[in-house]
Amino acid sequence: MTITPEAFSDVERHGLYRAIRERRDVRSQFLPDPVPPDVLARLLQAAHHAPSVGFMQPWDFIVIDSVDVRRQVHAIFERENAKALENYAGDQASLYKRLKLEGILESPLNLCITCDRSRGGPHVLGRNSIMEMDMFSVCLAVQNLWLAARAEGIGVGWVSILDQQELAATLKLPDNVYPVAYLCIGYVSEFLAQPELQAKGWRSRLPLEELVHGNGWGQPLENDPLQEALRNLAAAA
Template sequence: MVHNADAFDPAFRSELTRLLTWRRDVRHFLGRPLPEGALARLVGLAALAPSVGLSQPWRFVSVEAPERRAAIRAEFARCNAEALAAEPRERQALYARLKLEGLDQAPVHLAVFADPSTPQGHGLGRRTMPEALAYSVVMAVHTLWLAARAEGIGMGWVSILDPARVAAVLDVPDAWQFIGYLCLGYPADEHEVPELERRGWERRARQTLLSR
């Protein structure tokens, strides 16, 4: 079916704006599991994201083994302690009050990697900007995020991890580049204002459009 520019009516665009507004980096989860097949369905939707040269370089790893989850949790604790120590003294108390992960509550843990060795796409668009492969994976993560939110499922992106250690814990191919560690589950609460803004860490900046 071919869609033209008028295919999506104002009601749909209004709902899309609401989805974008309520897309949140969730850190507090309820314990109940996702419905059967939900994760596979969401990953399938993520694969609809654009990718350079149609390379589809994303690699999703569902982390289910308790010992691997425990190792990731320990790695987060180590990196988080280093991050706390690196903060200016006047911000350390605020940083310490932030809950920066949902590893203990989220029923689903998903590690996401980019595969720079993939032959798919035949290298198109990567000669001058090889980092476009990683950008493509980030697009897939964002697509997953929106698809999950549309089903009432929250997602948190844990970035306070050492990529090499995560790759070692999960025993993935050496060529894979770690992009992010995602926690998925039903949110324990809902807020229109991001948590970091509510807690006084930062405010959302007003965006400006430059002309040249």
């Protein structure tokens, strides 16, 4: 293996991959303990160091500790969750009803990460062909925060069952600002060994080796060492 002066040490590299592997979408395990301001500041700094198209940094962070605001958001979730249940029937509907899909009121802190679609002006470098690149950039900020939180022993849950227009009105967002991620944040009693939806039988993780293509969709890999490496990783998991 080639080692460069910029490579992380074995311990540092292990920590990074551990955070990726053990990150969880937390819904049920939140503790009431507050997140210290210096820890929250580090998480926000990690998010702010995400890459962004044209270095436009389209994100803003709305820290929500008001119980009243969180109750309003929870009411939006309740309405949208009832609508979502209508998509399922039979055993799947029964399982859906049992799933805990948010921690809006249980977590000590909520955070909304938004995208200012006008930031950087009308012509942002790198955004000429794919206008959604600003939204993708915000998703990278979310992931940065999520991994940093796991390293700090803090759980994060993304609540996606929300009407975005109602959420924007509740948080008084300007017309050019879109609420990308509504997150529940806090210390937890445990990090589950498996993603909760996998543990509850909703879905299983897809085999990575079935998702890697060679030089075009559906084409087999011609790189035998990579195939072997993928098989070895799957066997070690």
